[in-house]
Amino acid sequence: VKNYGEFEFWFALIKIVTIIAMVVGGIGVIAFGFGNDGVALGISNLWAHGGFMPNGVQGVLMSLQMVMFAYLGVEMIGLTAGEAKNPQKTIPNAIGSVFWRILLFYVGALFVILSIYPWNEIGTQGSPFVMTFERLGIKTAAGIINFVVITAALSSCNGGIFSTGRMLYSLAQNGQAPAGFAKTSNNGVPRRALLLSIGALLLGVLLNYLVPEKVFVWVTAIATFGAIWTWVMILLAQLKFRKGLSASERAGLKYRMWLYPVSSYLALAFLVLVVGLMAYFPDTRVALYVGPAFLVLLTVLFYVFKLQPTNVSQGAVRSAS
Incomplete structure (x- = not known):
């Protein structure tokens, strides 16, 4: 648990710093014209180019499945209750902070991106994160974002391996999975459960080879x-x-x-x-x-x-x- 928390702290810190920097820099572009010869862009792109919600309700509904994917893992807060020293205090605080994290990292980032770039041009000229940093004069933006993407992927793998392994270990302890998965190493790590979790991740590698598109x-x-x-x-x-x-x-x-x-x-x-x-x-x-x-x-x-x-x-x- 200690190692998981340590890795996740640094992985999360990299993502948080990058997104906050992008949001702050983007607000500078919107409000003060940073990187745009001092001409503030404003937020008219939010309702231009077909109006707000240009594809109607159908467009929103079509995006729900992919949007839901972005929220995978929020239930991990409950898994940590067994590891927390004072769950009656820490778990409610963690749940409450989710709202503000969504507001900043999801809504805030999308607000900035959609205000700076027309929605129908996003993705046609590269990553909007890269384009925003380049607009601010950061020439190595592509390398920075690639590094952040790699750490984000590692963070996802880290969280997936931990949560799946712990869940399988807990199920085995309660008699709902083969007893072998309840066995731990000398330092308390459920190795068999973790190995199965890692094996499941490797299926993704196989699928990427067979059907990459x-x-x-x-x-x-x-x-x-x-x-x-x-x-x-x-x-x-x-x-x-x-x-x-x-x-x-x-x-x-x-x-x-x-x-x-x-x-x-x-x-x-x-x-x-x-x-x-x-x-x-x-x-x-x-x-x-x-x-x-x-x-x-x-x-x-x-x-x-x-x-x-x-x-x-x-x-x-x-x-x-």
């Missing part, structure tokens, strides 16, 4: 399906958990879901909408073949290995007694 859409669609399944399970578990609480237990909750239960049902409806959109478009439809097939495979393996989930509460009572 389709692999990105396929992988993002399949990953999005996996995330949607995870989020649906989290929402259903949360709904069942809250219904099982007494009035006094509900009153004692330290961190409550905003507008429960309406917000939970709205989130479920939105996820169903995204799945429907994935089924509508041929390129993303592959996820609805692979995803359910993988779930069936997991179910078969569950019975093949004769797994017996551990009743945590009963185990705790027995150990306490």
